[in-house]
Amino acid sequence: MSxxxxxxxxxxxxxxxxxxxxxxxxxxxxxxxADPVSGSIIDQHHPQRGALLSGRVLVMRSGRGSSSSSGALxxxxxxxxxxxxxxxxxxxxxxxxGAIVARELYSLTVPVVVVAAGDLSRIRTGDRLTIAVDGSVxxxxxxxx
Numbered sequence: 001m002s003x004x005x006x007x008x009x010x011x012x013x014x015x016x017x018x019x020x021x022x023x024x025x026x027x028x029x030x031x032x033x034a035d036p037v038s039g040s041i042i043d044q045h046h047p048q049r050g051a052l053l054s055g056r057v058l059v060m061r062s063g064r065g066s067s068s069s070s071g072a073l074x075x076x077x078x079x080x081x082x083x084x085x086x087x088x089x090x091x092x093x094x095x096x097x098g099a100i101v102a103r104e105l106y107s108l109t110v111p112v113v114v115v116a117a118g119d120l121s122r123i124r125t126g127d128r129l130t131i132a133v134d135g136s137v138x139x140x141x142x143x144x145x
Contacts, residue, residue, distance in 0.1 A: 002141045007119040009087075011135035012096040013103070015111035018130040019084040022056040023123050024048055027064035030072035030095070039081030057129045058083035059120060062090035073098030077108050085110060085131050089117040113137060 025047045028034065033043035039054025054076070063069055073095060076082040082102070086095055091114050099110040111131050123129070123139060130138040 004138045004140045007137045009113040009115040009135035013099040013112040015109035017084045019057045021127045023125045024060040029064040031068035036075040053083045054081040057085045059087045063092035069094045070098035077102035086112045089120045
């Protein structure tokens, strides 16, 4: 296992957590792209269809539209199938809104953090991420990297 690297980030929704990364190859719309009951990717055209979002740190360059993604994240939070956090290179206010409402309605924090695209590109599925309230992200690569 490699040494931790700390990345600077900007918290759109502040919170702290530790979890395994799910690094997506393409953006995902949570509305219609994720099943709120199972917490998995159901978009027929997504290369990681079937991957589980639930309990993992969702890592993707950006969201992929639908203003209803905030409602989809909120429903996942209600059902307990939400990602532990969302890490982005491009700020997505729609995803942030879902996390803010989840905190207000369910007292559940889903941190949403924006980091530099270069830092985001180094994260692989299975890597360990620790997100701090200030938006910093400690990244530990796995499998000898």
